[in-house]
Amino acid sequence: MPAALLPAAAFGLVIGSFLNVVAARLPGRMSLAMPASHCMSCDTPIKPYDNIPVLSWLILRGRCRSCSASISPRYPFVEAGTAALFAGVVAVHHADTAALVMGLVLVAFLVPIALIDLDHRIIPNRLTLPAAVIAVVLGTALDPGGQVERLIAGAAAGLVLGLPALLRPTGMGMGDAKLIAVIGLFLGLAVIPAFFVAFVAGTVVGIGVIMRKGMMVGRKTPIPFGPFLALGAVVGLLAGHELIQLYLAAF
16 A cells, blocks of 8 residues: 555646646636646746646746746645645555545545635536536446445535525525535545534634634625535545544444
8 A cells, every 4th residue: 555655646746737727727617728838927838847746846946937927836735735635545545446536536626626716716516516427426336335325415415505505695605515415425424524624614714714803894704615625525535434433432
């Protein structure tokens, strides 16, 4: 297993570079393939040797080779973060092919979803719909015995956020409900600790915003919930069933 961590991380770096493109282009319905990667300031095409994940950013010191415009540190952070997540999934699920494949696919969807929600306050159907379809297909093909649990978990989790979103549209969005449903389709019962982690993290950040801005302004400050759901999903993916066992043992 340790020998597989390095290839997993290297693969994650490459995927993370592509996910940066997805997060930047998909909300504007731009092609993910054309035009080729280019500087956002001077439009100069980026050479292959300047497009190596993380390393090129470090060598160029975060600046375009042509115009010296600053390149956001988010790019290498996303690449390195995706690499770490891929390595983590392999480390935890190397003995379970179904969990391994579904975990890597889930991470590949969570990263751009979280970034897009942070930037635009939306969770695109163009990501959640194919993610749901892929979850059902992979689950049926790789682990048919656990598919009923995952389908029930996805439906139940979607209802938990979907009903409040329908009753109070100004609060939780339907995009969040679709995302938690997708997470349930991938994780099954592990969606429970995933939701708990997301709720706690979101609450802590919300309290922090209120303490900083005051009650009146803080309560009206929009906070995207997608990144918290993504965080919870990662916890559920890497340690969800263990957390459930700990809870059952304690209570």
